[in-house]
Amino acid sequence: MSKQITLGEQANSELTDIAGRPFIQNPLMFFMDTKASRSMLTICDSGSWKEDLLLAEKLFGNIYISACYDGFSAELQMHKDILKQRKRHPEVESKEEYTRTSKIWILPTKVHETVPPSQLMADFKTDFLPANDLLNVVKVELSGGKERAMIYSMIDGGILPSLLLVRWSNDVDSHYPTAFCAGHLTNLGYIHLRVTGEYHLYHYTGNNLYDTVSFQELYLQNPMVQEIVQSILPTPKQSDIKAEAVNKTGETASNSA
Numbered sequence: 001m002s003k004q005i006t007l008g009e010q011a012n013s014e015l016t017d018i019a020g021r022p023f024i025q026n027p028l029m030f031f032m033d034t035k036a037s038r039s040m041l042t043i044c045d046s047g048s049w050k051e052d053l054l055l056a057e058k059l060f061g062n063i064y065i066s067a068c069y070d071g072f073s074a075e076l077q078m079h080k081d082i083l084k085q086r087k088r089h090p091e092v093e094s095k096e097e098y099t100r101t102s103k104i105w106i107l108p109t110k111v112h113e114t115v116p117p118s119q120l121m122a123d124f125k126t127d128f129l130p131a132n133d134l135l136n137v138v139k140v141e142l143s144g145g146k147e148r149a150m151i152y153s154m155i156d157g158g159i160l161p162s163l164l165l166v167r168w169s170n171d172v173d174s175h176y177p178t179a180f181c182a183g184h185l186t187n188l189g190y191i192h193l194r195v196t197g198e199y200h201l202y203h204y205t206g207n208n209l210y211d212t213v214s215f216q217e218l219y220l221q222n223p224m225v226q227e228i229v230q231s232i233l234p235t236p237k238q239s240d241i242k243a244e245a246v247n248k249t250g251e252t253a254s255n256s257a
Contacts, residue, residue: 021051021165022194022201027058031136031162038062040137041129041161043150045069045115048141050079053106059137062109064129072113080107115142121150122157139165148181155188164190164202172200 024030031038038061042052049065056063083105112128129135138154138161140147147166154160164185170178182200186192187209190202 021199022196023055023165024163024193024201027055027137027163028060031059031061038136039064039109039129039134040139041066041135042139042141043067043115044139044141045143045146046141047072047075048139049108050075052139053108055137057106061136063106064110064112065108066112066115066124066128068113068115076108076111083107115146115150121153121159125157125159135159135161137161137163137165141165141167143169145169145177148177151181151185155184160188160204162204164204166200166202167198168200169198 028038038059040052040056040059040061040063042049042063043066045068047069049067052063052065110128125135138159140150140154142150147169151166168178168182172178172182182192185202189205189207189209191205193201193203195201
């Protein structure tokens, strides 16, 4: 398990932006006590995976990319060519078309040229990722609200990364389906570390609210709604319960007579 941030430490934690996105300042120190290899999975339908390579460099770990959009193969090949040419010709960095990747020195560990929104992430992880590789960081950046289906699929597959970077397609407060998905993450034990524009950074604490409730009991003791339920259906006073029991006993005796 990676380092855990308490709510008290959260206010003092140093957070910074990588390519305009919220993230922790020193990811290597954050995962220092992680025994397994540090790995990141990015799922996107745009060219944002290039900035994720910068993050993977800071993690000193593997990065797996699942992307599908027009021109992805060409952009990936161009990135490979940049690395090869820069080793032989340092002046290549001055060319305008290479500016975006001029600071990146690594290649993706593995590339999957499709996005699996309808495929269970558990199956995807089995087919695409090494068996013993622990996903410390997952970034989901999909358009048209498809990020919600991807996150639900991750949860169903038991994939709960320590750090989750999400770009919501809709406003997380006013768009109910997005709010429900974000709320589900909160109930599972994710705390919201920071938001920058459409990008939201979450950290998994393991404090799963669903472990504290039972959905088979008739009177659900959910801490989130308990006060609301009591205000609508107030709990009877103990004296009222005793008085009702006495009345019922008297009625029973009268009927017997």
